[in-house]
Amino acid sequence: MRIKVLKFFLLLFICHVSLGQNRFPEEKVAELQAKLDSICLTVKNAGIRVSCKVMHADYNHTLYELDPGEEMIPASITKAIIAAASYSKLGANYNIPTIVYTDDSDIKDGIINGNLYLKGFGDPDLNSGDIQKLADDIIKKGIKEITGNIVADESYFDNNYKSLSGVYKGDTGPSYWPYVTALCLDKSGSAISAGNLLSSLLSYAGVTAPGAVIGGITPSGAKEVAQISHAIYDVIAYMLKESDNHSAITMFKLLGAKFHSTPASLEDGQAVIIDFLTELGVDRYSYEILEGSGLTRYNKVNAELYMKVLKHMYDDRFTFDYYMNSLSVAGKDGTLKNRMIGTEAEGNVYGKTGTINGVSALTGYVIDKDSEILMFYIVMNGFSGNPTEVRYAQNDVCITLAGFSRK
Numbered sequence: 001m002r003i004k005v006l007k008f009f010l011l012l013f014i015c016h017v018s019l020g021q022n023r024f025p026e027e028k029v030a031e032l033q034a035k036l037d038s039i040c041l042t043v044k045n046a047g048i049r050v051s052c053k054v055m056h057a058d059y060n061h062t063l064y065e066l067d068p069g070e071e072m073i074p075a076s077i078t079k080a081i082i083a084a085a086s087y088s089k090l091g092a093n094y095n096i097p098t099i100v101y102t103d104d105s106d107i108k109d110g111i112i113n114g115n116l117y118l119k120g121f122g123d124p125d126l127n128s129g130d131i132q133k134l135a136d137d138i139i140k141k142g143i144k145e146i147t148g149n150i151v152a153d154e155s156y157f158d159n160n161y162k163s164l165s166g167v168y169k170g171d172t173g174p175s176y177w178p179y180v181t182a183l184c185l186d187k188s189g190s191a192i193s194a195g196n197l198l199s200s201l202l203s204y205a206g207v208t209a210p211g212a213v214i215g216g217i218t219p220s221g222a223k224e225v226a227q228i229s230h231a232i233y234d235v236i237a238y239m240l241k242e243s244d245n246h247s248a249i250t251m252f253k254l255l256g257a258k259f260h261s262t263p264a265s266l267e268d269g270q271a272v273i274i275d276f277l278t279e280l281g282v283d284r285y286s287y288e289i290l291e292g293s294g295l296t297r298y299n300k301v302n303a304e305l306y307m308k309v310l311k312h313m314y315d316d317r318f319t320f321d322y323y324m325n326s327l328s329v330a331g332k333d334g335t336l337k338n339r340m341i342g343t344e345a346e347g348n349v350y351g352k353t354g355t356i357n358g359v360s361a362l363t364g365y366v367i368d369k370d371s372e373i374l375m376f377y378i379v380m381n382g383f384s385g386n387p388t389e390v391r392y393a394q395n396d397v398c399i400t401l402a403g404f405s406r407k
Contacts, residue, residue, distance in 0.1 A: 023059060032064060036052070036066075036400060039400070043380060043390060049380065051072050052067075052379075053068045053377050054375070057311065057373040068303035072361075072381050073299065073300065073356070073381050075355055076355065077301075077352045079239060079248045079293065080306070080352040080364070081301075082248055083251075086254075088313075088316065091319075092233060094231075096124075096125075096235060096254070098118070098183070098227070100116060100225045101218050104223070107225070110145065112148070115146075115216075116198075118152050118191075119183070120183025120191065121257075122254035122264075123235070125187075126183070126185060126194070127185070128186055134198060137226035138207070139205050144208065145208040146202070147210075147211070148211050149211035150212075150213045152190075153183065153216060154181045154183040156262055157262075160265060160266065163293075168296065168297075170297065171297050172297065178246035184246070235247060235251070239251065241333055241334030251292060252269035252291055253265070253268070254269075256268025259275075266290065273292075277289075280312050287302065287305050289301075303379075306377040310375040311375060325350070327351055327365070328350070329349070329350055330346050330349035332347060336353065344399055345399045351364030355387055361379040362376075366402050368401060368404045369402070370404075372406075376398070380394075
C-alpha cells in the first residue's frame with residue numbers, strides 16, 4: 001500500500017513538472033534567451049562585469065540568467081531591499097510619527113509647568129509645515145505659557161549623523177552622505193533646528209516660552225500633547241522614485257530602532273535586514289548590506305537575493321500593490337521618467353535604478369505581452385565614464401521582456 005501511495009505522489013509530481021514546462025514552450029524561451037544574450041554578452045565582452053536574472057513571478061520559473069551568483073556592488077537598488085523590509089515588518093498602513101510631549105501631568109490651565117519635548121521617531125519627510133501643524137495643535141489646546149525648556153529629542157537614533165562617511169578606504173566621498181538623525185528637519189536640519197522652529201512659531205502665536213531650546217531625552221510617562229505623522233507609502237514611494245539617500249538611511253535606522261534596539265545604529269538596521277533576508281531563505285554569507293542607500297561600495301549582493309525579495313513581495317497580497325507602485329515607472333515618473341519612452345516597456349516596467357561610479361543597476365518587475373509579471377535584476381560593475389551606454393543595454397533588456405509572450 002505504501003509503495004502505491006509513493007507511486008501516486010511521484011506521478012503527481014511528474015505531471016506537475018510536465019505542466020510547468022509546457023507553460024514555457026522551449027522555442028519561446030530559447031528565443032528570449034538569445035535576445036537577452038545578445039544584449040548582456042555584448043556588455044560583458046566589453047570588459048564589464050554583468051549579472052542578470054529573469055524569472056516568471058507566478059510560476060517562479062527562470063527564463064534567463066547570466067552569472068546570477070556573481071557578487072556585485074548594487075548602488076541604489078539597495079533601497080529596494082530596505083523598502084521590502086519596511087513594508088513587510090511595519091505594514092503598509094504604518095505611519096511614522098513625530099510627537100510633542102510634556103512632563104506636566106495637567107495642562108488644562110493653559111500652562112505647561114515643565115518642559116515641552118519634541119521627539120522624532122525617524123520620519124525622513126518631517127518638514128517645516130509639519131512643525132507649524134504641531135504648533136497649531138498646541139495652541140488649540142489653549143496653551144499660553146511654557147515655564148520650562150523646549151527639548152529636542154533625537155534619542156531614537158544614535159549620534160552617527162554621517163553614516164559611513166570616511167569609514168572605508170576608497171568609498172563614496174563625505175559630501176555625498178546625507179545628515180541623518182531621528183529628528184531631522186527638511187532633510188538636513190538638526191534636532192535643535194526643529195526645536196528652534198517650534199519655539200519661534202509658538203512665540204509668534206503669543207505663547208510665553210522664556211526657556212531655552214536644548215537637546216535631551218523625553219522622560220518615561222510624559223504626556224502626549226500633539227502628533228504629526230507621514231504614511232509609510234508616501235515615505236517609501238518618495239525614497240524609491242527619487243532615489244533619496246537620506247530617506248533610505250533613515251528608514252534603515254528606523255527598522256533598527258523598531259525591531260532591534262535604541263538608540264539605533266547602522267548595525268541595528270543591518271541586524272534587522274539580516275533577519276528579514278534570512279526569513280526569505282537568503283544565505284547570510286552571500287551578501288553584505290551595511291547601510292540602506294547604496295552609497296557605499298562595500299554593499300555586496302547577487303541576483304538570487306533579489307529574486308527572493310521580489311518574489312516575497314509579489315506573493316504578499318497585502319503589500320504588493322504598495323511595493324510595486326512605490327517603484328519608478330518607465331517613461332512616467334521617478335528615475336525612470338526619461339527612459340524607455342515610446343517602447344513596449346513604457347508604463348510596463350516598475351523598477352529601482354542604481355548608479356555610483358562604475359556601477360549601474362536596475363531591478364524590479366515587467367508586465368509582459370501576456371499581461372503577466374516577470375521579475376528581473378541586471379547589474380553592471382566596472383565600466384568607466386558615463387553610464388549612458390550600459391543604461392541603454394538595461395533598457396533593451398526591459399523592452400525585450402515587455403514584448404515577451406509565452407503563449
